[in-house]
Amino acid sequence: MEKTKDILLDWRLHLSVLVITVIAEAIGVIAVPIGIGSILLLPLLYAFVMGLILNPNVIRKAEGWMGQREVRAASPLIVIAIMPFIAKFGTIIGPSMEKIIAAGPALILQELGNLGTILLAFPVAVLVLGMGREAVGATFSVAREPNIAIIADKYGLKSAEGAGVMGVYVIGTLFGTFIFAILASLLATSGWFSIEALAMACGIGSGSMMAACSGALSHAVPAMEEQILALAGASNVLTYATGLYLCIFVALPVTEKLYDLLGRKEPAASNAGE
Amino acid sequence: MSTAELPVDYEANTKPDLGQHAVLLAAVSLIALVGNTVATDATVIQGLVGLAVLYVIAMVGLVLTHVVPINLPSVAWISLVGILATLPWTPGSAWVLDKVSHVNFLTLATPCLAYAGIAITRREISIAKSSGWKLFIVAVFVMTGTYVGSAIIADLFL
Numbered sequence: 001m002e003k004t005k006d007i008l009l010d011w012r013l014h015l016s017v018l019v020i021t022v023i024a025e026a027i028g029v030i031a032v033p034i035g036i037g038s039i040l041l042l043p044l045l046y047a048f049v050m051g052l053i054l055n056p057n058v059i060r061k062a063e064g065w066m067g068q069r070e071v072r073a074a075s076p077l078i079v080i081a082i083m084p085f086i087a088k089f090g091t092i093i094g095p096s097m098e099k100i101i102a103a104g105p106a107l108i109l110q111e112l113g114n115l116g117t118i119l120l121a122f123p124v125a126v127l128v129l130g131m132g133r134e135a136v137g138a139t140f141s142v143a144r145e146p147n148i149a150i151i152a153d154k155y156g157l158k159s160a161e162g163a164g165v166m167g168v169y170v171i172g173t174l175f176g177t178f179i180f181a182i183l184a185s186l187l188a189t190s191g192w193f194s195i196e197a198l199a200m201a202c203g204i205g206s207g208s209m210m211a212a213c214s215g216a217l218s219h220a221v222p223a224m225e226e227q228i229l230a231l232a233g234a235s236n237v238l239t240y241a242t243g244l245y246l247c248i249f250v251a252l253p254v255t256e257k258l259y260d261l262l263g264r265k266e267p268a269a270s271n272a273g274e
Numbered sequence: 275m276s277t278a279e280l281p282v283d284y285e286a287n288t289k290p291d292l293g294q295h296a297v298l299l300a301a302v303s304l305i306a307l308v309g310n311t312v313a314t315d316a317t318v319i320q321g322l323v324g325l326a327v328l329y330v331i332a333m334v335g336l337v338l339t340h341v342v343p344i345n346l347p348s349v350a351w352i353s354l355v356g357i358l359a360t361l362p363w364t365p366g367s368a369w370v371l372d373k374v375s376h377v378n379f380l381t382l383a384t385p386c387l388a389y390a391g392i393a394i395t396r397r398e399i400s401i402a403k404s405s406g407w408k409l410f411i412v413a414v415f416v417m418t419g420t421y422v423g424s425a426i427i428a429d430l431f432l
Binding site for chain 1: 295298299301302303305306308309312313325328329331332335336348349350352353354355356357358359360361362364367370371374377379380381382383384385386387388389390391392393394395396398399408409410411412413414415416417418419420421422423424425426427428429430431432
């Protein structure tokens with residue numbers, strides 16, 4: 001229990017989060033209309049930005065308020081703070097169980113859509129940006145923790161592939177919620193896809209990405225909120241259940257083959273990421 | 275595979291010490307209660323009861339993570355408990371739904387993202403800085419490709 005006291009005693013950390021939450025919720029959702037749709041700015045995005053501003057690693061001046069101790073204390077709290085959210089998520093999925101079962105085949109097959117990253121991002125990385133082996137790690141998946149584990153296991157994290165997966169992981173951590181929220185709100189208002197399909201696609205990343213994505217989507221189409229959250233949640237559960245195997249047995253081997261075809265021929269002279 | 279090399283596992287499984295989690299979960303629930311009061315028309319009492327119900331669901335999930343010898347992340351257990359508590363054929367599900375309806379879903383994610391912003395380490399920033407722009411472009415394409423790919427396939431089979 002000594003450790004619990006320590007973490008609770010980081011009162012500056014918790015007070016900061018409390019104040020950030022109040023400011024973020026007081027601002028509320030802002031819709032910015034652009035061309036084919038509108039981008040929804042959500043309180044959780046402001047909260048992330050305000051957290052970064054108070055982070056002494058980002059803004060040196062924040063050191064006066066919080067130090068490395070608070071930064072370290074914050075990371076286990078991310079998982080704990082998401083728990084009430086996940087519990088609420090469950091209570092949204094439960095009543096919609098029949099709809100989820102009805103959408104079953106589409107839900108399972110859309111996991112294959114994860115391979116879209118290879119089709120779109122791999123050619124850009126190798127042919128346009130001239131990346132080396134980093135491209136394999138960077139583009140074979142959406143680069144969340146299970147995917148890092150696969151790369152760490154196969155190539156080691158100090159390898160070029162490891163640098164690639166870590167890079168995308170970090171960018172995803174920093175900007176993933178933004179990118180997914182923007183994608184979801186743009187596509188929702190564009191009318192190119194059905195809302196159910198967009199909701200399922202929201203489940204492909206981490207919990208916070210799914211939150212931002214399904215939140216943006218349900219703000220764009222409030223009448224379908226329950227269905228959106230239920231489908232995104234079910235898809236996210238499936239991603240955890242099946243995504244790992246898809247990556248090991250399909251995505252990574254396909255990326256390797258593509259690298260043999262398109263990649264640089266000289267052996268692993270890593271110079272990307274300068 | 276050396277786990278020491280892995281980055282901080284934001285949303286991965288942690289082996290919970292139940293006592294610690296009970297206290298910290300109560301603390302983040304209080305922050306969420308303040309957020310909920312600011313964000314919605316629900317009264318403090320309505321929010322408190324709703325969050326208390328969610329707290330119980332989360333704790334049951336944590337206990338299951340601890341007790342059941344299947345290695346699933348705690349968030350998977352928690353969502354499972356939430357689902358089971360609100361299935362139409364579960365006795366009392368209407369009561370649970372009524373209580374949690376006063377808690378705004380997105381508001382619950384706000385404190386989490388605030389902690390996430392504060393938790394970014396120097397190492398993560400230096401990776402982002404050193405191999406910055408190329409990886410940024412690739413990452414945007416990775417996420418767009420995955421999202422649009424999934425949406426296309428889901429659309430085809432709906």
